[in-house]
Amino acid sequence: xxxxxxxxxxxxxxxxxxxxxxxxxxxxxxxxxxxxxxxxxxxxxxxxxxxxxxxxxxxxxxxxxxxxxxxxxxxxxxxxxxxxxxxxxxxxxxxxxxxxxxxxxxxxxxxxxxxx
Numbered sequence: 001x002x003x004x005x006x007x008x009x010x011x012x013x014x015x016x017x018x019x020x021x022x023x024x025x026x027x028x029x030x031x032x033x034x035x036x037x038x039x040x041x042x043x044x045x046x047x048x049x050x051x052x053x054x055x056x057x058x059x060x061x062x063x064x065x066x067x068x069x070x071x072x073x074x075x076x077x078x079x080x081x082x083x084x085x086x087x088x089x090x091x092x093x094x095x096x097x098x099x100x101x102x103x104x105x106x107x108x109x110x111x112x113x114x115x116x
Contacts, residue, residue, distance in 0.1 A: 002021055002022065002023055002041075002111060003021070003022045004019050004020065004021045004022070004104060004108075005019065005020045005022070006018060006019060007019060007020055012055065012059070013055060013059060013086075013097050016059070016062060016099070017085075017086070017097040017098060017099055018098065018099065018100055018101065018104075019097070019098040019100075019101070019103070019104045020095055020096070020097055020098075021095065021096040021097075021098060021104070021107060022093070022094070022095050023037055023038055023041070023094040023095075034094060037094075038087075038089070038094040041096065041107075041111065042087055042096075044110060044111075045084075045085050045087075045096065045107075048106065048110075049082045049084040049085055049103070050080070050081075050082035050084070051079050051080070051081065051082060052081055052082045052084075052085050052086045052087065053077070053081060053086060054086065054087060054088060054089070055086045055087065055088040055095075055097055056088075058081060058086040058097075061077050061081060083099060084098065084099045084100075084103050085097060085098050085099065085103060
């Protein structure tokens, strides 16, 4: 039900994140169950590593912090964003972006019953 991919330069978010974890939407038959699994994992990520946000927003904040520190200081995110993870959703895609193999292994340990 969950698959992971090591990222390279072809993926949005590389090199900041090293892994993409996908919830395989073909295995879960009902859309509401897909949403529930996504929300369960997202809540676990928040309680494990702290708050984050959607990938595109995360990367914008990250680049503002690096390229325009004064703008970032004037308009910081409403809370400190975890550097360990973020998520991405699009119609039938439910993805988590993880910083390193350490985060991936934590997720695999927690959700090993659903890992292919």
